[in-house]
Amino acid sequence: MKILHLLTSINTGGAEKFCVDICNTQADISEHKVYLCILDDISEEQLLLKMISRNVNVISLNKRGGYSLKIIYKIYKLLSEVKPNIIHLNGRALVYTSIPILLKRIPSIYTVHTMAHKEYNKYIRSYIKLLFNGFPAIFTPVSISQSVSETVKKTYGAHFETVVYNGSSQLTTSSKSEVVAQYINTLKKDNNTLVFLYIGRISKEKNTLLLVKAFNELLDNGRNVCLCIVGYDGTLKQSYLLECKNENKYSDKVKFVGRQENIADYLVCADAFCLTSNYEGLGIAALEAFSMGIPVLSTPSGGPSDIIIPGINGYISEQITVESYIKVLNHFIEKPLRDKDKIIKLYTEKYTMEVCALQYLELYETKL
Template sequence: MARMKIVHILGDLRRGGAERFVVDLCNELAQNEQYEIYLVSLGENVEKSTFISEVSSKVNYLSFHKKRGLSLKVLFRLTSWLVEQKPAIVHTHLHTFEYLVLYRFISRNCRFFHTVHSIAEAECPNFLIKAFRELLYRSNKVTPIVVSADGSESFRKYYGMKKVTVIENGRPFLMLTDKAPLLIKEYKQDKNSFLLVHVGRIMKVKNQLLMIKAVQKFNAIEEKKCKLLLIGDIRDQSLYQQLYEATGNDGFIEFLGGKDNIADYLNIADFFCLSSVYEGMPISLIEALSAGCISICTKAGGIKDMIENEINGFLSTDNSVDSYYQTIKKAVFYPDKQRIKENSFNSFKLNYHIGASGQKHFQAYNLGLIQ
């Protein structure tokens, strides 16, 4: 019996939340021998700065080596490849939706899905592209998927549609590496400071300046200090320069760049910090929950669906420096941090393990809806 072909398409596999999730999802789906999983990257990927090395050997990986910008050549090559493969399911992510413009009208048997990994208006701000996508959504040629209740609400408002499928992001259990003992020695010797870790690309929506200013305010006022480690690739060089200048010679704040051993840092951290302007369902927060690392977050997007204040993390009341400082203060001096840690880990096991997300995707592919 022939296996069902399922194709997931991304722009590239650079380090980012959506890319991280799609690699994990393909690896999880490939465990089922009834399915033949393909992960297609329009762009090329180098091992050092992408997730290419983490794609399972059970997943069929293909790259079209697209450069920046729209490529009609890649559009036609992708269409020809799909015509040859005849997949049962094609699932696009992020900005790859329009690269199926031809194949959607050629194929009669394939079913199409697209995941909106952020709020709808941020993912598709162009009016003409929005109109094109809405036409396909309403005609049931593409099934939209969102990753959180907040994302569902934004999708319904933006496209004027009542029904959309919600499938939460997920991650497998994280594994420590042989670098973990070295990090303990480097960052956990100082008993007079709290260790805060932030994981996120340097870009405006992550709002790292708010976090930096709040930590600096905490350290200027409180006797016991906070040390902040910022982990993530630089996507906005001018913003990075601004953040770097804001820290000055502050020995309590370090930029570490992208790392492939996030579990090691979450394992030693006292707290995980996220101060985003908006989010879909951040993979970095799921990773923090899986490590039982206490989260200090703004109420952006799907975050407020994941974190219940003083139950499995802490939420600032607004996006002001003072509010985030007050939230850091409440978290670090909270009397029952062990309970928060346990609740964090339990919420991951119940809601955000990749196995649960994989099962819901299988249901959507086979039934067309989430039971």
């Protein structure tokens, strides 16, 4: 079987990282031929590009700008040359490739990575709904969690029930781990300081400002904690990042360290992972935290509620407010979750990329 995965870009993000991971894993655990087509330009500086296995056939169509007849032709030509048996779509690749896929009549899987009603504007959602319902043998939406599935049913149709939980690859520390550990130690007051970690985009959707405000209050009240924020503001003005930094009252205890490639080195130093999103499909970073035995403290933002077992691998706040999240933080401070083996066991059973990749391979077979 020839499997063609399609992405718009290879910039660092949850959907992009998922796509690279599943390509690598499917190429490793099966005899199928795996292709990854990136519509946009690619460059050697892109972190995810460096992570792609040599067993994956990488293609770039060098798209620049938005939708055009030229890119439609390029995609059609690609499908004619590769002749894939199945296509796996992520993000806006669905919109760009839909016409060539229809012309070629190739069955396609589309992974819905976030709440369906938040993914696109109403016009694109109407077009996607037409594709799913008008051509059910060609386009199949797959939700990454039960929470996402509920929004898919409401947005596209109650009969779209397929769910495959996201997976992540097991992380390992790098040669920089000792340097990171030394840096984290400079944030600690003493050996009893609890280290909290956030990894991801710094944006309104991720609600990073709530996190900063919560730690301001914890530190105001003398809690022995520190917070490391690993991530970046992808906008040109970076206004939200500046807002978060300006709100931070404890620059010696709450640190913004920017985008980092070696996130395992930070996770291994953490006592808990923080997730404060307004809405979240599932959260690759949360799964990566689980892979290192780190509990996740989350707002009730959707997908995380599906994978967190309170008191075992994390806690969930009652509301998406500073006050409610502070209650969860204080609860964890009083009763930290230290059983890393139990967290890793749950992750290994349900949320590894191998588990996820095998489920998709089985799904592909049913669509052929």
